[in-house]
Amino acid sequence: MxxxxxxxxxxxxxxxxxxxxxxxxRLGWWISRAPxxxxxxxxxxxxxxxxxxxxxxxxxxGQVEGxxxxxxxxxxxxxxxxxxxxxxxxxxxxxxxxAMARLLMVAAWQSHxxxxxxxxxxxxxxxxxxxxxxxxxxxxxxxxxxxxxLGDGTEESHLRMQAALDAEWPHLEELFDGSFxxxxxxxxxxxxxxxxxxxxxxxxxxxxxxxxxxxxxxxxPAVGGGRTGRHTEQMGYLxxxxxxxxxxxxxxxx
Amino acid sequence: MSDWPLWEVFVRARRGLSHVHAGxxxxxxAEMALRNARDLYTRxxxxxxxxxxxxxxxxxxxxxxxxxxxxxxxDKVYRHPTFYDVPEGVQHL
Amino acid sequence: MYGNDFGAPxxxxxxxxxxxxxxxxxxxxxxxGRVEPRDAMPEAYRKTLIRQIAxxxxxxxxxxxPEGNWISRAPxxxxxxxxxxxxxxxxxHGLYLYxxxxxxxxxxxxxxxxxxxxxxxxxxxxxxPTLSWADVGAIGWLVDGAAIVNQVPLCRCSYGPYARAMVRxxxxxxxxxxxxFEILHTLSHGTPAQRAMAQDAVDRYWLPSLMMFGPPDDDSxxxxxxxxxxxxxxxxDDLRQRFVDMTVPQAEALGLTLPDDGIAWSEQRxxxxxxxxxxxxxxxxxxxxxxxxxxxxxxxxxxxxxxxxVREAATAYAAKAAARVSAA
Numbered sequence: 001m002x003x004x005x006x007x008x009x010x011x012x013x014x015x016x017x018x019x020x021x022x023x024x025x026r027l028g029w030w031i032s033r034a035p036x037x038x039x040x041x042x043x044x045x046x047x048x049x050x051x052x053x054x055x056x057x058x059x060x061x062g063q064v065e066g067x068x069x070x071x072x073x074x075x076x077x078x079x080x081x082x083x084x085x086x087x088x089x090x091x092x093x094x095x096x097x098x099a100m101a102r103l104l105m106v107a108a109w110q111s112h113x114x115x116x117x118x119x120x121x122x123x124x125x126x127x128x129x130x131x132x133x134x135x136x137x138x139x140x141x142x143x144x145x146x147x148x149x150l151g152d153g154t155e156e157s158h159l160r161m162q163a164a165l166d167a168e169w170p171h172l173e174e175l176f177d178g179s180f181x182x183x184x185x186x187x188x189x190x191x192x193x194x195x196x197x198x199x200x201x202x203x204x205x206x207x208x209x210x211x212x213x214x215x216x217x218x219x220x221p222a223v224g225g226g227r228t229g230r231h232t233e234q235m236g237y238l239x240x241x242x243x244x245x246x247x248x249x250x251x252x253x254x
Numbered sequence: 255m256s257d258w259p260l261w262e263v264f265v266r267a268r269r270g271l272s273h274v275h276a277g278x279x280x281x282x283x284a285e286m287a288l289r290n291a292r293d294l295y296t297r298x299x300x301x302x303x304x305x306x307x308x309x310x311x312x313x314x315x316x317x318x319x320x321x322x323x324x325x326x327x328x329d330k331v332y333r334h335p336t337f338y339d340v341p342e343g344v345q346h347l
Numbered sequence: 348m349y350g351n352d353f354g355a356p357x358x359x360x361x362x363x364x365x366x367x368x369x370x371x372x373x374x375x376x377x378x379x380g381r382v383e384p385r386d387a388m389p390e391a392y393r394k395t396l397i398r399q400i401a402x403x404x405x406x407x408x409x410x411x412x413p414e415g416n417w418i419s420r421a422p423x424x425x426x427x428x429x430x431x432x433x434x435x436x437x438x439x440h441g442l443y444l445y446x447x448x449x450x451x452x453x454x455x456x457x458x459x460x461x462x463x464x465x466x467x468x469x470x471x472x473x474x475x476p477t478l479s480w481a482d483v484g485a486i487g488w489l490v491d492g493a494a495i496v497n498q499v500p501l502c503r504c505s506y507g508p509y510a511r512a513m514v515r516x517x518x519x520x521x522x523x524x525x526x527x528f529e530i531l532h533t534l535s536h537g538t539p540a541q542r543a544m545a546q547d548a549v550d551r552y553w554l555p556s557l558m559m560f561g562p563p564d565d566d567s568x569x570x571x572x573x574x575x576x577x578x579x580x581x582x583x584d585d586l587r588q589r590f591v592d593m594t595v596p597q598a599e600a601l602g603l604t605l606p607d608d609g610i611a612w613s614e615q616r617x618x619x620x621x622x623x624x625x626x627x628x629x630x631x632x633x634x635x636x637x638x639x640x641x642x643x644x645x646x647x648x649x650x651x652x653x654x655x656x657v658r659e660a661a662t663a664y665a666a667k668a669a670a671r672v673s674a675a
Contacts, residue, residue: 021424024427025419028418028419028427028431029418029419031411031415031418031431031434031435031438032408032411032412032415032434032438032646032650033646033649033650033653034650034654035650035653035654035655035657035658036258036280036654036657036658037408037438037441037442037445038279038280038281038290038293038294038442039654040411040435040438041290041293041294041297041435041438041439041442042289042290042293044431044432044434044435044438045293045297045435047431048428048431048432048435051424051427051428051431052428054424055424055425055428058424071424072423072424072425075424076422076423096653096654096657097657141289142289145285145286145289148664149282149286149660149661149664150657150660152664152667153659153660153661153662153663153664154656154659154660154663156656156659156660157656157657157659157660157663160656241419241420242419242420244420245420245421245422245480246422246423249422249538249540249541251538252422252537252538252540252541253533253537254422254423254426254480254530254533254534254537257454257455257456258658258661258662260449277442277443277446277512277515278446278449279442279446280455282658282661282662282664282665283661283664283665283668283669286661294439294442297435297436297439298519314385316385317383317385317386317387
């Protein structure tokens with residue numbers, strides 16, 4: 001058995017971290033725009049959890065890499081092609097139904113992923129996962145309750161929630177594609193093969209979809225590529241906004 | 255349009271203490287009320303347990319009845335231990 | 348707070364402000380006691396409180412916007428987390444305050460309608476734009492600093508639910524001011540460009556912050572009554588002076604200049620002097636002619652109307668779920 005390449009380890013950590021970071025970046029948009037003030041508070045909590053996970057994982061990725069890069073170096077100074085997040089989290093979302101459909105998928109994925117990563121042989125990753133698994137359980141609960149209320153609410157909300165689910169669903173499969181992953185990382189017990197999470201994640205999501213009186217979308221998976229840095233066009237704008245101030249003042253501290 | 259119903263929130267700050275009224279919020283149902291209460295009233299680790307109660311379900315005494323309700327207790331001084339004389343030197347009483 | 352612990356005045360003839368109950372109210376205030384929701388109170392007291400608490404709540408939620416404007420662009424992940432938590436707190440403060448207002452027999456939905464239709468106001472400070480990252484620091488240091496000076500006395504306000512809400516708000520607010528100060532301190536000790544950014548923000552936010560205390564005492568018709576009622580504890584000018592006295596030494600610690608040549612310590616008064624304020628601009632901004640009035644309202648009403656289908660869906664679901672329970 002060959003030992004995993006060090007960059008493979010870093011890339012894996014970045015994949016998990018970037019999903020959380022980009023998800024937090026999109027969630028931040030909602031603060032002051034939620035349907036009810038109580039929801040502004042709830043979405044901010046979820047965004048803060050995601051940001052916290054991203055920071056811990058990016059800091060760890062920087063240490064494993066050993067090139068002296070900090071969490072901020074990795075968040076602000078990498079270019080689009082070096083980001084490892086899936087398309088699911090990077091696309092714009094300005095409809096509450098879309099936001100909840102996506103949160104349901106991301107939280108279901110992260111719940112099973114972090115639960116498995118608690119046993120990672122990378123002790124720091126295992127510790128981050130052990131803390132995060134509790135946080136994402138709450139995110140899953142929150143998204144699930146909203147999807148059920150919107151799906152089984154009014155006629156209008158049912159249609160809108162179904163449309164939101166249909167729009168997000170093609171991007172679900174990318175989460176389970178482990179082709180970017182060095183098999184040695186899985187063999188060493190550092191990483192989890194994403195394909196093994198497909199069934200449990202889908203079953204978690206489908207239970208909610210059913211309770212919400214919605215139909216599981218019959219759509220073909222979209223072509224992914226985020227894990228190898230092939231993103232949607234929206235990713236460039238997201239990063240331009242997120243990074244511009246930091247990059248305008250090289251070397252400055254904030 | 256009318257808002258979601260109002261809920262009163264009670265938070266137990268830590269084990270060994272009672273739940274104390276923390277405030278109120280709006281939510282469509284009890285499940286969401288409980289979660290909103292967690293997000294709104296325990297952001298800084300203010301609690302280990304939360305109750306939510308529909309505000310409409312609370313029956314409160316009225317200030318108009320205050321005299322009839324609470325004044326009669328004022329002259330029952332014999333309910334308090336300080337009412338009684340204890341001879342000097344008697345302990346554990 | 349104490350949500351149902353009130354009755355609408357029309358429903359409850361017992362609460363009519365008869366001479367007798369007003370005597371009880373006056374006695375309560377004279378003894379520095381607290382008025383609680385179901386107590387009889389003069390209608391004018393109730394209306395003044397509703398207006399003030401609602402305006403305060405509206406300010407908190409409109410105040411989410413200028414800083415929220417920088418969440419996506421915060422220059423480090425630590426700053427991003429702090430800013431998200433701060434803007435979230437503002438939503439929370441709005442909620443505490445709406446809850447306090449609701450104890451006076453009004454509905455939050457109605458108060459929001461009044462905000463959206465322009466019948467109720469919010470603090471004019473939030474009609475100024477946040478043009479640079481340093482503005483987030485200046486808002487924390489100056490705007491939240493001024494708010495704290497205004498709000499600490501409200502923790503002893505005669506109306507119990509408002510006072511209790513303010514205790515909670517003030518506790519949380521102190522982190523807001525410190526993070527703003529820390530942002531400016533870091534910038535003023537950073538690169539020349541960062542330092543210039545910090546000074547520019549302070550230059551723009553200083554006067555609007557002073558105006559947050561309202562018009563001068565001679566020009567503030569409602570103040571005397573509010574002070575008699577224990578809703579207000581200190582005059583506008585007294586609070587403004589307290590803020591100036593507090594801020595001048597902090598500016599020195601930051602190494603930044605407050606944009607007023609007239610600032611000087613007065614041995615005689617035991618306070619810092621500052622130049623007379625031209626309030627023309629404040630009144631223009633209040634009238635709706637500030638740089639961001641329209642934008643702030645459009646953002647707020649947009650969020651509210653975009654969310655209508657969600658609120659309706661949740662109400663419909665709750666009714667269905669309740670029906671299922673009673674059918675079972």
